[in-house]
Amino acid sequence: MIKFLDLHKINLQYESAFQEKFRSFLDKGWYILGEEVQAFEKQFAQYCGTNYCIGVGNGLDALVLIFKGYIELGKLQKGDEVIVAANTYIASILAILQADLVPVLVEPNAKTFNIDPKEVEKAITTKTKAILAVHLYGQLADMETINAIAKKNNILVIEDAAQAQGAVMSVQFQFADSELPSSFSGNLGHAAGFSFYPGKNLGALGDAGAITTNDDALAKVLFSLRNYGSEVKYHNELAGVNSRLDEIQAAFLSVKLPHLDQENAIRRQIAKRYLSEIKNSKIQLPFYDYSENHIFHLFVIQTEKRDELQQYLLENGIQTQIHYPIPPHQQKALPQLHHLSFPITEKIHKEILSLPISPVLTAEEITIIITVLNQY
Numbered sequence: 001m002i003k004f005l006d007l008h009k010i011n012l013q014y015e016s017a018f019q020e021k022f023r024s025f026l027d028k029g030w031y032i033l034g035e036e037v038q039a040f041e042k043q044f045a046q047y048c049g050t051n052y053c054i055g056v057g058n059g060l061d062a063l064v065l066i067f068k069g070y071i072e073l074g075k076l077q078k079g080d081e082v083i084v085a086a087n088t089y090i091a092s093i094l095a096i097l098q099a100d101l102v103p104v105l106v107e108p109n110a111k112t113f114n115i116d117p118k119e120v121e122k123a124i125t126t127k128t129k130a131i132l133a134v135h136l137y138g139q140l141a142d143m144e145t146i147n148a149i150a151k152k153n154n155i156l157v158i159e160d161a162a163q164a165q166g167a168v169m170s171v172q173f174q175f176a177d178s179e180l181p182s183s184f185s186g187n188l189g190h191a192a193g194f195s196f197y198p199g200k201n202l203g204a205l206g207d208a209g210a211i212t213t214n215d216d217a218l219a220k221v222l223f224s225l226r227n228y229g230s231e232v233k234y235h236n237e238l239a240g241v242n243s244r245l246d247e248i249q250a251a252f253l254s255v256k257l258p259h260l261d262q263e264n265a266i267r268r269q270i271a272k273r274y275l276s277e278i279k280n281s282k283i284q285l286p287f288y289d290y291s292e293n294h295i296f297h298l299f300v301i302q303t304e305k306r307d308e309l310q311q312y313l314l315e316n317g318i319q320t321q322i323h324y325p326i327p328p329h330q331q332k333a334l335p336q337l338h339h340l341s342f343p344i345t346e347k348i349h350k351e352i353l354s355l356p357i358s359p360v361l362t363a364e365e366i367t368i369i370i371t372v373l374n375q376y
């Protein structure tokens with residue numbers, strides 16, 4: 001069986017370094033917000049090209065805290081509208097709701113699956129205060145256009161970069177809060193939320209997340225908010241939460257971060273094989289401009305008989321996944337969105353299928369997947 005994602009095999013190559021980190025962790029006897037968290041925050045900020053990285057518990061918390069941070073700073077108010085793509089994972093919507101903001105869903109671009117700037121412009125009202133740009137499946141959204149729209153309307157740009165660690169724009173542009181031209185995900189808006197869930201391209205061995213920003217005031221608030229709203233122990237200036245990047249997960253992430261670009265490059269090479277060698281009129285391959293703006297967290301194809309194809313692949317020893325079978329506006333958890341209709345989104349969710357893609361997938365396994373697909 002070709003696994004969809006073999007996390008054990010991915011992490012096995014780092015096992016000795018993990019064990020060394022764990023021994024050091026035990027020897028230090030400091031378990032929360034210690035040297036490992038500080039070191040990873042510094043490393044990841046440098047990697048993204050930002051002034052700050054704030055380690056938090058998970059990717060959802062990262063987004064929630066960004067919104068709550070801007071509420072504390074008075075740049076957002078409860079009830080403000082945040083525009084987001086309708087085909088995102090539900091966490092993007094939950095983050096907006098949990099900050100007492102209002103999600104305004106818009107259709108994605110049918111070709112890229114990312115938020116459509118034209119739809120964003122149409123959805124802007126006097127209540128619109130932010131755009132949540134999701135880099136879905138690892139491909140950067142059209143950040144130049146989105147930032148231009150945001151600047152014109154004086155609204156915030158937040159990146160949901162949960163699936164896009166290491167994605168790079170093919171061109172650099174000067175963003176208002178950046179001292180240097182922006183190019184990496186995490187440095188393409190006012191702030192960005194990352195997930196290091198184990199299956200991500202940069203994955204921890206448990207839940208973990210981070211926020212990156214160049215906003216001094218926001219960073220100060222976020223360092224406090226993640227830790228009960230406290231900068232000095234037992235002195236609570238804000239009504240914060242407990243969402244701190246775990247010390248041992250930070251240590252493991254520091255081991256893996258130097259290898260991220262290489263592993264993303266391997267994913268791109270696999271994607272190029274899929275794109276050039278899968279030749280089946282029943283299967284629509286994903287859009288890719290052959291730049292580094294896509295890290296192929298997922299390789300997502302489309303087909304009208306998705307369930308049939310998934311079963312066929314399984315019978316031929318190939319695991320696949322569906323990201324995601326139900327769009328947020330049709331989820332039972334979000335009845336306030338049930339009246340909405342998004343034909344492009346609904347079609348995408350009915351037809352998409354994610355093929356195996358990871359840095360430990362062998363050339364032989366890739367050949368088998370391609371052959372089986374071409375015989376479908």
